[in-house]
Amino acid sequence: MATKGWDRLAPKLAATADRVRSLEWAPDRRNSFVPYTVERDSAYADLDGERLLLMSGYSYLGLAGDERVVAAAQSAAAHYGTGNHGVRALAGSIPLHEELESEVASIAEREAAIVFGSGYAANVGTIGALVGPGDTVLVDKYAHASIVDGCRLSGATVVRFRHNDAEHLDRRLAAATGDGVRLVIVDSVYSMDGDVAPLPRLREICDAHDALLMVDEAHALGVIGATGRGIEEHFEGRVRVDVKLGTLSKAVPSMGGWVAGTRELITHLRYAARPFLFSAALAPAQCGAALESLRILRREPERVAHIQRESARFAALVRAGGIGTGDSETAVVPLIAGSDEAAYDLATTARRLGVIGLPVVTPAVPRDLARLRIAITARHTAADIDFAATAFLKAAEECGITTGERARTADAVR
Structure with a gap:
């Protein structure tokens, strides 16, 4: 072992260990990397023999344990095996990949689609x-880490604009120089805040500056829009984006990522997107589960209506009790706690009261805006929502997070 090399790395490792100890210093304060056993037919999970209501899971449509989805995954594995023979460009493609991509394109209302091994890779x-070099990419300040990393790795000039501030984007684009590609990237629904991108105004600005508009639908598919088709449907089809992208691991309970667009775009990605060319093909069971889930989304839009109704009700209940939720208007409802320590205390207390609400702390969110990130799903009954809201409000009171402090923190989010 290169001892001196490890000596140089030691301060980074020690700093992480110290931070973990400061937040999760006792067994009853465990919140991260906890192996919950989630029940297949409800929103409850088991931890050390205790049955708890899970309020921070992302299976929005409630399909993770659906018998039809499980059967589809089993059937695909039985027919094609547990894995493929390599990358899609060589021996890794199977008919199920093409079937899944066709379904994605149809749901996204685009000519074609491509499926990656993960949303991050997509x-x-x-x-x-x-x-790439010579081009400019403009990114919302709160965009997902995978978007930020993709921009940095591309070699393009990266420009950030204030969160959901279309006028700031307008000024940034006006100041951009060069004749290269201009690409604007936003999330449809922001995973930490639950607010929605101002798509109509973004489209106007992109058109005025000859820029392309790309949106990440990770937390939008199955959640917003009358039938859960995402941000374009949310705005009643008044505007379209140039590149739609999403994941198959949230509302769709599988793995993988997808991109939908014109045939020319998808052909280009098949030959130019390195994570697609140089990563193993999506496994058959994952394809089968994803495909069946998308078909259920088509057949059962009442799941989407339930999510939207109960999300609004939950947010109203906790806000009425004084907990700040920022600008959330979707299934993601942040419960703003303040400091990182306050978020962990709130999560620990809520768990003692029977509810799992997991903390999100810096650097994932700005300092002093740590929160519990709550996600409402089709598995949450009305009784679950009432129980959870009551538990979180009681936990906030026990933790001494006063109404005034929560209100000020909520204002800071805006």
Whole structure:
């Protein structure tokens, strides 16, 4: 072992260990990397023999344990095996990949689609295939880490603009120089805040500056829009984006990422997106589960209506009790706690009261805006929502997070 090399790395490792100890210093304060056993037919999970209501899971449509989805995954594995023979460009493609991509394209209302091994790979690969040195990519300040990493790795000039501030984007684009590609990237629904990108105004600004508009639908598919088709449907089809991208691991309970667009775009990505070209093909069971889930989304839009109704009700209940939720208007409802320590205390107390609400702390969110990130799903009954809201409000009171402090923190988010 290169001892001196490890000596140089030691301060980074020690700093991480110290931070973990400061937040999770006792067994009853465990919140991160906890192996919950989630029940297949409800929103409850088991931890050390205790049954707890899970309020921070991302299976929005409630399909993770659906018998139809499980059967589809089993059937695909039985027919094609547990894995493929390599990358899609060589021996890794199977008919199920094409069937899944066709369904994605149909749901996204685009000519074609491509499926990656993960949503992270989809973002990094797509951005790198669309822009490079000499081009400019403009990114919302709160965009997902995979978007930020894709921009940095692309070699393009990266410009950030204030969160959901279309006028700031307008000024940034006006100041951009060069004749290269201009690409604007936003999340449809922001995973930490639950707010929605101002798509109509973004479209106007992009058109005025000859820029392309790409949106990440990770937390939008199955959640917003009358039938859960995402941000374009949310705005009643008044505006379209140039590149739609998302994941198959949230509302769709599988793995993988997808991109939908014109046939020319998808052909380009097949040959130019490095994570697609140089990563193993999506496994058959994952394809089968994803495909069946998308078909259920088509057949059962009432799941989407339930999510939207109960999300609004939960947010109203906790806000009425004084907990700040920022600008959330979707299934993601942040419960703002303040400091990192306060978020961990709130999560620990809520768990003692029977509810799992997991903390999100710096650097994932700005300092002093740590929160519990709550996600409402189709598995949450009305009774679950009432129980959870009551538990979180009681936990906030016990932790001494006063109404005034929560209100001020909520204002800071805006």
